[in-house]
Amino acid sequence: MDPQRIVEHLVKRNEIQESGKKIVLLVMDGLGDIRHPDNNFRTPLEQARCPNLDALAPKSALGRIIPVDYGITPGSGPAHLGLFGYDPREVEIGRGVLEVVGMGMELRPGDLAARANFCTVRGRTVVDRRAGRPSTEACAEKVKLLQEKIAKIDDVALIMRPGMGHRFGVIFRGPGLAAGVTDTDPHEDNEPIHEPKAETDAARKTADVVSKFQRKALEVLASSEPMNGVLLRGISEPPHIATVQERFGLRCGAIATYPMYRGLASLVGMDLVETGPSVEDEFQAFLSNRDNYDFFFIHAKPTDEAGEDGAAERKAKAIEAVDQKLPMLLKGSPEVLAITGDHSTPCPMKLHSWHPVPLLLHSPRCGADGRPRFTENECNGGSLGIFHAMHLLPLMLANAGLLDKYGA
């Protein structure tokens, strides 16, 4: 049997809801870190004072997860696909899709999404791919103009939303669209806007619509220099994947404040749960919606931001903030609780990295590794080992007692 299908066959779909068991995946974004001279060889997890995690750790199973593969630094898309039980080496999320989803735009099956820039053109030549780096306000104003003037091309509706500075997102919605159209962005200045090319027969209509949009945008923006042209790239469709509910029979609620993570969760079919911005708000959202779902994805962002700023102390504080509210989460009696990150963002690097992410797994069936704390190094010697993130969700289902035996 296809190894990825085994779990789908074994999951006790009929028992999940009836059992009332709750499975919770708490993701502290960019949690993992490295010991380094810059942080006196102590990671933020080691620096943080976390009495609640300290109490949980010895009674839990520890390990580390590899987001995508050895040495592979993931973006947020692949990192979350792995946590959601997909092989991020096989499922790709197009640039355009990630962009619009990150803006909180809703994608439907059959839609195409593109990442768009305003640019400055002279004739057909792009003289500045970023249109002199306009303000976000200026961007919003021009996107509004485009949306008013180009609501539709033939039978295809256009939905646009402004981003930061020169960037915006475009969704094409209509019959007969298909991915496989080249970028109109020449990717360097002083080149002409590229004519979109269909790479397959199925993509011909799309190429035609994109081409018409490019031309109309030039007309609409004719008097708007330096924002007098647009460039599209990463024209892509939502991944053709079965949802988490279809694959594993889980009703999934996503509790996240940033549009990117809400968008990623929605791509795999999770419901988006209303929540305020703080960890406390998020845990409250879990408690309030406890009965509506079997599986909860809860996303906390501040650890990653601190990591990208190289602010180890702030990252430790962000971990402590989660630790302080942990009793709220435990009050909801999750049958299985996994605490981890989507990837590492080591402060000494100020970037996402490939380093395996610490993982704590707690359930009545997890065993007790007896490790005193939840840190990178303690996790190295845990009973879960160091494994690819895509196996975490099966492991959580097993720990909930919701997987049948394989073979007799």
Add this chain to the structure above:
Amino acid sequence: MDPQRIVEHLVKRNEIQESGKKIVLLVMDGLGDIRHPDNNFRTPLEQARCPNLDALAPKSALGRIIPVDYGITPGSGPAHLGLFGYDPREVEIGRGVLEVVGMGMELRPGDLAARANFCTVRGRTVVDRRAGRPSTEACAEKVKLLQEKIAKIDDVALIMRPGMGHRFGVIFRGPGLAAGVTDTDPHEDNEPIHEPKAETDAARKTADVVSKFQRKALEVLASSEPMNGVLLRGISEPPHIATVQERFGLRCGAIATYPMYRGLASLVGMDLVETGPSVEDEFQAFLSNRDNYDFFFIHAKPTDEAGEDGAAERKAKAIEAVDQKLPMLLKGSPEVLAITGDHSTPCPMKLHSWHPVPLLLHSPRCGADGRPRFTENECNGGSLGIFHAMHLLPLMLANAGLLDKYGA
């Protein structure tokens, strides 16, 4: 190269027998366990007094093996396939095959095997799928009757053996048989016996033979109510796999007392060595047959039974019983000795589980991890890591110095 074929290409086939090296895989069934409040956070391996294992552990390499995959709880079939060097996610053993093999029946290539029940029918309707749960004696009597009256259907011989209560095994032996026939068992009461359907053209003859057998059985059993019908399911053929000898050039002897494990060993081409029921008998069988084989699979069952009963103390005693006799095994000077289990059967769960199984590997080339004991938690940090069971056999060959270098 196909990763699974690499070892087959590298193995020094000509040197194995000549070297006189003996490779021994000692499987304590269901060995792995978990720390839990129910056992005061001490696993049976931690509770057991094992002076011989304690002496061996620091001079050995430790690790843990994942029987099938993360979170997957294996039946005995997939668990042993992994230990024998096969990928149990790819090789499936049908229900019928496992049933007859577990009864100690000998399967040959081209045979088909089915799991059979006596049932109670009125007309063609099954009113009790278990025929009122007859005694094992009554089952044996009716199987004898069927065997006498239906020795053959066309050119296909039938071989039957009684099991426990309402269950028995059937082997179909003759030309032109193929798996791909649906169950005649309706899987619920008050349904008619199902007509067997061929799922492929190749299976048409088999469907016809099964159908005739079903009808003849109704005739033969007409006056035997409540055991007046039979139901077949899991009609399957032995897996089409190369034997361990073919793959790795090893002459393999299996020392096991339970029919299931003898059957599984025979499916991969191992010879079945005569043995008495105790661990001492089994180790003596190894010593007596030492010169006849290169690889020995020795299976000890009591650990699993204690685990399924939730009897942690008894499981510890079963481990101690193996430990006490270990010097006998060592007297046979195995070049490589691996001590592990086929899966975990944690006493707090009273079931097979997915938890990685502790592994001790001893050889002149294994290194010495210096870990004080052979326990789950000591194995977490061993030099072998936590890895899929299918890689153990290659590792044992390497530790015997019987694998060539890969590439120049």
